[in-house]
Amino acid sequence: MPPRIRLPTTVAAPSRRAALTSPAARRTLSTTPARRARESGDAEDDNVKFDKNKQAVENFKSWLRGPGENFKKPLYYEMNYISSYDRKTWQRVGTDKDRMNIPFPLNPAFRSHPVLSEELKEEIYLRIMGSGRSVRSVSAELGVGLERVAAVTRLKAVEKQWIAEGKPIATYLTKALHMMLPVTKLVAEGEIQPFHENLQDIPSHPLSHRQAFVPVSESRVFTRADAGKEFGLPPAEEVVPHPDLIELHREKSYGLDLNERIDKQRERDRRAAARREERERKAKAKRRERGQLIEKGRWVWRLKEATTGAVGHRYGVPHEDRKKGQIKIPTKVL
Amino acid sequence: MPLKLRPKDVTYLKKGVVRQNWSPVTLYNLTRLAKQRTNGRTFFQQKYAAKQETRRYHGEHLTARQWQNIFRHSLKSVVPMNTHELASTDGSEYGAGRGSGLDGVERKYIPPVPYMNQTYAPMERRLDMAIFRAMFASSALQARQFVIHGFVKVNGKKMQYPQYMLNPGDMFSVDIEKVLFATGAPKGLPRSIDPKWKAKKKGGSASAEEDAKEGAEDAGSKEADAKPAKAEATKEDTNSAETEAPAEAEAEEQKTEYNKSKELSSGKDWWNDPNRDKIFDPLKPYRTPWRPRYYLSAFAFIPRYLEVNHNIGHAVYLRDPVARPGQSEVPTPFHQETMQLAYAWWLRRR
Structure with missing residues (x-):
């Protein structure tokens, strides 16, 4: 039992x-x-x-x-989690934001992270789709992560399409929820936008999970790059999402003036764009090599030249998808 | 509004079960939740109890086999780097002296990474869980139902498998009417035609018995009328909709007014939003005009690995949930030690 x-x-x-x-x-x-x-x-x-x-x-x-009445309706100006109250007297405990954003009192490691305000999302969309800026530069300027900037733009594009089609959108739902959630607001023009999240997060690589003991002479300067080499990984300043920010910071500390720094950054952007174009061109060429593509309804055919007798080892062998235990749930949707 | 408890809810109250939903029962049980009791128990008993408790919250509708198939012993984390530090140093100060940095150099305290809270991270990849976390459904089970009933799309294509594992960059969407149903208050009549409310209002003058009778009659006639007379209701209730929120007493009314003024000043005025229909629509499955359901604010959070647009009921799964020093992105109500025991349980045969 x-x-x-x-x-x-x-x-x-x-x-x-x-x-x-x-x-x-x-x-x-x-x-x-x-x-x-x-x-x-x-x-x-x-x-x-x-x-x-x-x-x-x-x-x-x-x-x-009794105490449950506190949670019936939102507070209209800040978060209203259990941790915001003293669990004996059920009085609100101060206004310390670091103590207020814990939805589960037993798990302080999980915090309610702010969401982007509607104005900030609109600004991101306008900078990317309107001004044609790169995701990377908008991310660095507004302190929002790379993936998030891309996602916000995608979602806003769908929203604009809905508005164009005349579909009703639930702006009131967003407003009602933003009343209960912490929100990162867009600051007025001229002010510096605070960071929504840390931009320079490196995923911890499984290769670096082993403990390494490297004998090194005391006189040797053992840098971050050396440590990376030991684990077979590139140095941290190269793998961060925004290596350009580090370069900019360095140039500033070298004493370069603003115009020079801007020129250098423009040159870096130009080179990155060229690299991206080259990559796309190659991918396109490779796709063309693979054969003619015909899309019709649910099916996509790729037509290739083939000779009888040399079409592959599974020719004529039935599929196993009717067998027991074959997983048919898609693993990706494109 | 009287609260209806199902027999199941009574059991959950008795046992203090915390489940993945937004009900007041769960809220009450959350306030009573405590750390796993370990004294006087064998390690096996501790692990078993932790597993039992955590699995009631994390994917209650999954069989143990289904969960074990997606469980991974590797736990994902990120290292937050500092731009300024990366630019100004080459990292050699960490290995200076005899290999572990110089003595007497003050270092910033870095809290430990709560890896154990990542135990149920693979669960958050499931489509139904992501829908619940994006606040598109009021419970994980409801999210599952939305998927099975065909109201959910992934990257613009209908996806009917709640166990679909989202990949980073996947955009999923739920029918916006379903989202409003899940987040909105339950269906009810606006005050102007609600027989109960009318009876209560009249209570001051007439006797209680008469009121009940009239109320019952009202209910019969009005409910019969309600469906075909949408247009009529529209005309009648444009004014009454403004005072539709079910406040029980005068004091409550005043409090609402007070809150409303605060809300207006903070610029989040959903009440007067131009897109919010102010009419009573008996065909909608939620309370019209829409208002958020009770007890929602205690459960309202959006995890960092999602980017959500509630205007259209779309969201993007940015990446897998990760842990960083002092923080974990997996929303779990349990204590770290409980999670550690559960992790040890699931690790058992691996």
């Missing part, structure tokens, strides 16, 4: 000892109607069997009428 879990309840189950205490004391301590009835000392009440279900429901209902 599996072990039984017993969770602590806010109101402890009445013990036999409770019956021995004075009636006056009991009356002051009792909170719920059922307990009051049980403890009122009547002879017939002693025979009533203690019902755990009833007790649980009554405790819940009394909580809902």
